[in-house]
Amino acid sequence: MATATFKIWRGDADGGELKEYTTELTEGMVVLDAVHQIQAEQAHDMAVRWNCKAGKCGSCSAEVNGQPKLMCMTRMGDLPTDRPITVEPLKAFPLMKDLVTDVSWNYEVKKRIRPFKPRRPDFEDGSWEMHQSDVDRVQEFRKCIECYLCQDVCHVLREHHMHDEFVGPRFFVHNAALEMHPLDTEDRREDLRTSQGIGLCNITKCCTKVCPEGITITDNAIIPLKERIVDQAYDPVRKLIQLVTGR
């Protein structure tokens, strides 16, 4: 029977270390299976957050060999087993215990984003007319499972700890889903530019690379929002045209 050696982070906010565990591998195993096996057989008190085991709940986010990944979607067959596989908690959030971090900051950020504000209904029965081609663009953003891997890999949060000034890629995607919605009338550009710090994003596309849902975060959400902010704040010619034409 094949085996693999893991180095799993054990500890809490006060400190910890990578502890080594060796476990047997079975066909089709994912990293979460291996971690559960280690938990069951060798480390009963190891904390790990998980739920669906199908890449849809976003609970089992961790760093496998230094790369932010969903443990349930990372197949052991895709990892080299000739050396220990490291499994660590997310780095952009406070550590609670072992592989579990406190991601509640994200919930607080989400509350600050201006909610959906639809225009008046188009029809007397309170419904609206929308066309699929206009909805298609925001549909991509609805795939987000809030695993926060994009938040974890973003260097503004991960390395610079600018949580007070920057909301992170996840919430630019959320903003884009609302801002580009064909029925929405709210203007979130000033918030994005100031309190949400979109200017801190330097478009290195790490968020896009780690997204397990394949959302094109940088190109389809962040850059279009940056361009809308240019319209609003950094384009004097457009301002002049608006001043002259009133449009």
Next chain:
Amino acid sequence: MASGTTSLPVRSTFGQTMRTDSWWAQPVAVGVGLVFFFGYLTWAAVQGEYYTFGNYLSPAYSPELFGDTPHALFGPLPTWWPAWLPWAPVLILWAPGGFRATCYYYRGAYYKAWFADPPNCSVGEPRQSYLGVWWKPATWNERSFPLIMQNMHRYFLFFALIFIVILSYDAWRALWFIDPATGEETLGLGVGTLVVTLNAILLGGYTLGCHSLRHLVGGGLDVLFDKPIRRTAHACVGCLNRRHMLWAWTSLVWVCFTDLYVRMLAMGVWTDWRIF
């Protein structure tokens, strides 16, 4: 942070990571590639010689505003122009150069490759501050001066679009060869014609796939259903935009090669092969 009971992990030091792959290879390759190709173009633009051969004109000198060749729009360089100042970079190349320097793809690429900001995803970076104090380059970000000027990208785009028209005209001119015996222009096709034409096509693919253009043609609107022209334009630009990095690199490499090809012909090192 909302939580007051726990603290964030200690930030990484430069290059610190648990990644086991060759994470350094991509930024090194990109950084060296950018230095090489932009370095070549800069040299070519200030060099001032061997940039035309018959009906071929190097893109580094197009449009040829001043010169002694039939391509020159305004004749010889004015006498008041300082001899030490190359005209091509000053009068022409600031526009395509600025367009590439403020391009969303290149920004991400050179922030990583040249400024290690970060060196690669989930790898520790050298900068300890990201506050954006303009007199401290180590703190710069795109929210404050000078990097806030990256938002000028759409203005460079307008000039870049004009250059696509000019380079397309160069491709057209590259089809017309002057018969040395009669002095008449005849339609023909040389390898140089293909090189110059492909240059215009690749630069067109890069420029027309620009993120700012995608925004301006329709991306800035939430409802495009009732605007069929803008909806189609948005879809077309979006189609090119999906491979923006590929267009950026191929067009950059081909601009350099086009200049090199014309230069080698002008120096008599290579011979242009006429297909007809």
